[in-house]
Amino acid sequence: MIDQRMVDRRWLQAAIDMSRLCPATVTAYAVGAIVVDRDGTELARGYSRETGPFLHAEQQALAKLDGIPPDLSGxxxxxxxxxxxTRGSFHRTCTELIVEARIRRVVVAMREPPVFADCVGIELLGKAGIEVTVLPEFAGQVKAINAAVIATAPGARAPSTG
Ligand SMILES: [Zn+2]
Known part of the structure; x- marks a missing residue:
């Protein structure tokens, strides 16, 4: 029997490892994303700004499936x-792209910190019938990779003593 938690941990770690490849910027997160089929076959992977300055990881991964739409229902x-x-550029949001792609599940390490926007991806995916799993034991790695971005949040600075 497949231990889903073990499978999830392995792929999420691979996605986090890939996020280290993102071109650095403090104006957007470094994210890695991998689409895996129900039988464990990797379908596509991508990371933030992989092929262009404003592109997101999930978008990059899904774009590689464009033109050969597989059945992503599993x-x-x-x-x-x-x-x-929320996106500042003309691109669709990754949540919209995932819903349109009819992906069954989404596994993330953590919620988007409220630096640029109050993200409601988990809520909107859930409303669309997509199962969302958060593995918080991986959040520390993601925070460390994105420390420079998170530090730009208004509430992130140490409180002034003045
Ligand atoms: Zn996005």
Whole structure:
């Protein structure tokens, strides 16, 4: 019998490892995303800004499936961070793209910190009938990789003593 938690942990770690490849910036998160089919076959992977400056990891991974739409009804999207629901550029949000792709499950390490927007990806995915699993034991790695971005949040600085 397959231990789903073990499988999830392995793929989420791979997604986090990939997020280290992202070109550095303090204006967007470094995220890695991998789409895995129900039988454990990797379908696509991507990371933030892989092929362009404003591109998100989930979007990059799904774009690789474009043109050959597989049946994703059994697939899981592993993303190091909660899929976005607000984008400053003209792109669709990753949550919209995941819903449209009819992916079955999404596994993330943590919610998007409230630096750029109040993300409601987990809520919107759930409303769309997509199962969401958070593995908080991986959040420390994601925070460390994105420390420079998270530090730009208004509430992130140490309180002034003045
Ligand atoms: Zn996104």
């Amino acid at each position: 697939a899981t999207m592993y993303s190091s961070l909660e899929p976005c629901t």
